[in-house]
Amino acid sequence: MTALLRYQTANLFRSHRWILPLIAYALLITVGGAGSGGQALGDGLDWSAAILVPVMALLTRSMLTAEPAAARACVSAASGPARAQLATLLAAFAAGAVLGLAGACYELVTSGHKTALLVPFIAGLGKALVCALVGSSVGTLFNPPLIRHPAAALLSTIAAVVVAWVSSISPANAALHGSGAAIQSAAWPAGVPLAAAFVLLAASWGISCWLAGRRAE
Amino acid sequence: MLRCRRSGRGVSELRLEAVGKRYGLRQPWIVRDVSAEIAAGRLIRLEGPNGSGKSTLLRLLAGVTMPSAGKVTGRPHAGYVPERFPGGLAFSAREYLRHLGRIHGLSGFEVTRAADDWLERLGATDYARAPLKTLSKGMCQKVAIAQALLARPGLLVLDEAWTGLDQAARGALDAAVDERLGEGATVLFVDHDPARLADRVDERWQLGGGAAVTMTTGPAGNGPAGGAGSVAGGARTAAGRAEPVALEQGAEGAGSQAAGPGSAPIAAIIEVTGLEAGSLARLGALSGVLGASADAAAADDPFLKLGPVQVTVAVEASDSVLRELLSWDGVHVATVRVSPVRASPGPGQDGHSTGSGRR
Numbered sequence: 001m002t003a004l005l006r007y008q009t010a011n012l013f014r015s016h017r018w019i020l021p022l023i024a025y026a027l028l029i030t031v032g033g034a035g036s037g038g039q040a041l042g043d044g045l046d047w048s049a050a051i052l053v054p055v056m057a058l059l060t061r062s063m064l065t066a067e068p069a070a071a072r073a074c075v076s077a078a079s080g081p082a083r084a085q086l087a088t089l090l091a092a093f094a095a096g097a098v099l100g101l102a103g104a105c106y107e108l109v110t111s112g113h114k115t116a117l118l119v120p121f122i123a124g125l126g127k128a129l130v131c132a133l134v135g136s137s138v139g140t141l142f143n144p145p146l147i148r149h150p151a152a153a154l155l156s157t158i159a160a161v162v163v164a165w166v167s168s169i170s171p172a173n174a175a176l177h178g179s180g181a182a183i184q185s186a187a188w189p190a191g192v193p194l195a196a197a198f199v200l201l202a203a204s205w206g207i208s209c210w211l212a213g214r215r216a217e
Numbered sequence: 218m219l220r221c222r223r224s225g226r227g228v229s230e231l232r233l234e235a236v237g238k239r240y241g242l243r244q245p246w247i248v249r250d251v252s253a254e255i256a257a258g259r260l261i262r263l264e265g266p267n268g269s270g271k272s273t274l275l276r277l278l279a280g281v282t283m284p285s286a287g288k289v290t291g292r293p294h295a296g297y298v299p300e301r302f303p304g305g306l307a308f309s310a311r312e313y314l315r316h317l318g319r320i321h322g323l324s325g326f327e328v329t330r331a332a333d334d335w336l337e338r339l340g341a342t343d344y345a346r347a348p349l350k351t352l353s354k355g356m357c358q359k360v361a362i363a364q365a366l367l368a369r370p371g372l373l374v375l376d377e378a379w380t381g382l383d384q385a386a387r388g389a390l391d392a393a394v395d396e397r398l399g400e401g402a403t404v405l406f407v408d409h410d411p412a413r414l415a416d417r418v419d420e421r422w423q424l425g426g427g428a429a430v431t432m433t434t435g436p437a438g439n440g441p442a443g444g445a446g447s448v449a450g451g452a453r454t455a456a457g458r459a460e461p462v463a464l465e466q467g468a469e470g471a472g473s474q475a476a477g478p479g480s481a482p483i484a485a486i487i488e489v490t491g492l493e494a495g496s497l498a499r500l501g502a503l504s505g506v507l508g509a510s511a512d513a514a515a516a517d518d519p520f521l522k523l524g525p526v527q528v529t530v531a532v533e534a535s536d537s538v539l540r541e542l543l544s545w546d547g548v549h550v551a552t553v554r555v556s557p558v559r560a561s562p563g564p565g566q567d568g569h570s571t572g573s574g575r576r
Contacts, residue, residue, distance in 0.1 A: 002319075003316070003319035003320045003322075004320055006316065006319065007316040007317075007319070007320060010308070010312075010316065011306060011307070011308075014306075014307035014308060015306070015307045016307070067306070068303055068304075068305040068306070070299040070300075070301055070302045070303060070361070071302070071305065071306055073276065073279075073281040073297060073299050074297055074298075074299065074302075074317065074361065074364055074365065075317070075320055076279075076280065076281045076282075076297075077279040077280055077281050077295045077296060077297030077365075077374065078294075078295070078296070078297075078317065078320045078321045078322075078368075079320050080280060081280075081281065081282070081283065213282060213283035214282070214283050214285070215240065216276070216281055216282040216283075
């Protein structure tokens with residue numbers, strides 16, 4: 001698995017498919033913080049976590065379409081198609097997690113507050129994790145091998161990101177609103193969004209890895 | 218010795234059990250109901266027209282794609298060379314091979330040596346540092362071949378791997394296949410050149426319409442005309458509605474083929490199981506049946522199931538006899554092979570039976 005991860009990570013960096021998600025994330029973070037000059041750390045972290053959903057979905061999509069079918073076939077013969085797929089998803093998630101962490105650190109540094117940072121920072125990281133998990137699930141569920149038509153995959157990914165943001169059934173939405181000022185959703189007790197996001201991720205990755213061997217041409 | 222680290226299954230043989238593949242529930246079957254036991258150390262050639270499912274069957278064997286029905290078991294560590302390897306990755310040839318070598322289970326030191334070694338053997342050393350994207354089709358093909366061979370796999374699957382290679386590299390690949398076979402690995406391949414490794418081939422699998430596979434053993438007999446060809450066709454037709462049939466061709470058959478395909482006095486020998494003693498007369502009455510060997514002692518009880526019975530059939534009639542036999546209840550065709558006609562075909566005339574094609 002280590003070898004597969006090295007290969008997929010190297011492929012991500014060499015193929016420059018990380019550039020677009022990085023620029024998008026950096027732009028959105030700076031734009032989000034620009035207007036509110038010295039906004040509360042919690043708000044900044046919420047924002048950086050929220051935009052991690054599309055960024056993670058985009059990264060996942062990039063990775064799922066990065067490897068030519070023939071190259072994937074060679075890897076699959078050596079390691080099995082499911083493991084090859086898992087390594088791809090893990091590499092994308094790791095890259096997104098690094099982005100998320102960097103984003104949270106940026107918010108920490110640029111926030112106006114100088115005291116009592118640890119608790120909101122850790123809470124913010126928790127939300128970022130939920131958003132990263134949901135973003136990865138979205139990218140996995142609405143891209144190959146589940147949805148193979150390029151246009152359909154792209155459009156449904158975008159739609160799913162919006163749903164993940166606004167729908168009350170989304171763990172990401174619940175996490176972002178859960179600890180916000182006063183809105184404490186009764187349906188989502190503490191910790192549940194994270195657990196739900198993990199379940200969603202496990203399910204989507206499971207389906208993707210299972211299908212990778214069956215739909216491989 | 219073999220370095221089948223990932224498999225660790227020792228001597229277990231590669232088995233296909235009623236394997237089928239289709240890409241979607243409403244899609245047609247590309248490969249269907251293929252059963253085979255592949256002993257280690259065999260060289261198997263897959264033949265068939267375009268679209269007959271050769272590549273798909275190779276992918277199933279290599280573990281690149283999972284079957285939609287049935288299962289593949291006992292697969293050793295596999296190396297796979299795809300039909301086209303377009304590069305498209307942002308690695309240099311050497312970097313790519315290092316990554317693939319590690320994925321194949323080699324250590325860092327082994328992988329560097331193996332990668333350089335294979336690039337040199339295939340005549341690609343000068344391009345080791347070039348990005349895959351800039352390589353020609355032939356050079357990409359060499360890289361694909363090198364990655365498959367790096368870890369000396371127990372199963373090598375070559376999908377038209379020779380296409381696009383220069384003469385020297387073709388020779389190197391032939392030698393590499395020899396080497397793999399020598400170390401006890403199984404090699405399966407598809408190639409357009411009927412002469413490719415012709416003297417080494419142990420088995421031929423003919424894929425035709427109807428997603429059935431006909432399996433032949435023996436090195437010769439690559440012409441569509443002649444006895445073997447016509448039997449293969451018959452078996453294929455029959456297998457389409459029953460079960461895959463193993464077509465065997467003994468060494469004698471190969472000899473008579475070489476002497477003059479079509480004109481040599483050869484007959485098809487069909488080995489059937491599950492035949493009832495009382496059906497022997499019915500069998501003898503079929504047109505084209507020249508004789509049948511059976512355990513004479515068994516003839517007392519007409520309903521007794523006989524052991525394997527070898528039916529000698531005129532080649533021209535093999536098609537219709539096979540079809541008839543397959544329509545009989547409880548009767549299974551185990552093998553079909555082509556052999557020169559002898560006065561009394563008996564058990565002593567056995568070819569080497571692999572039992573492939575049986576469920």
